[in-house]
Amino acid sequence: MEYTSTGDSSVVRACVCGYEVVVRTSWTNANPGRRFRGCPGDNGSYCGVFQWVDPPICRRAKEIIPGLLSRLNDQERQLNEYRQKDFKKEALEGKLITYRLMGTVASVVTFVLIILYVRAVVSCM
Structure with a gap:
């Protein structure tokens, strides 16, 4: 040493x-x-x-600090749980937007196909 x-x-x-x-x-x-x-x-x-x-450190600090650390750790754990819930919520909202967009696209495509079909039927007459 x-x-x-x-x-x-x-x-x-x-x-x-x-x-x-x-x-x-x-x-x-x-x-x-x-x-x-x-x-x-x-x-x-x-x-x-x-x-x-x-x-x-003094006896009083030895009594107080572990309790404060425990409360801090509990608050950090709760904050992480809230963040995970928010992340899941955002992911679900993102999926919902995607599904709505896909539904809109499917509706537009269906509408265009119907118009094309009607035009084809009318032109055959």
Whole structure:
């Protein structure tokens, strides 16, 4: 591991795998929104290098943030459901317009065929 000293603390810069560490964000209930440095891993393997970037959060934040995240996720899920319903509605409206157009074209073609038939019958007399 490679460390860089910054004042009174050391910052991990590289892991034992030889990779440069990456900064990620924890979304666990115990540390929601807290950033940490760690091994980026290769094909799902991690060497275990880990260091918190942010200080621990207070007890009250640990109680509130998971509930807020849950509400946000519920709202995003509902928004996606509404978008899917709107997409389906638009698709159905598009089909309806297509069917109406096809009906109109069929009516016009039928009308033209009737006129041609009547002309042919009249010209034969």
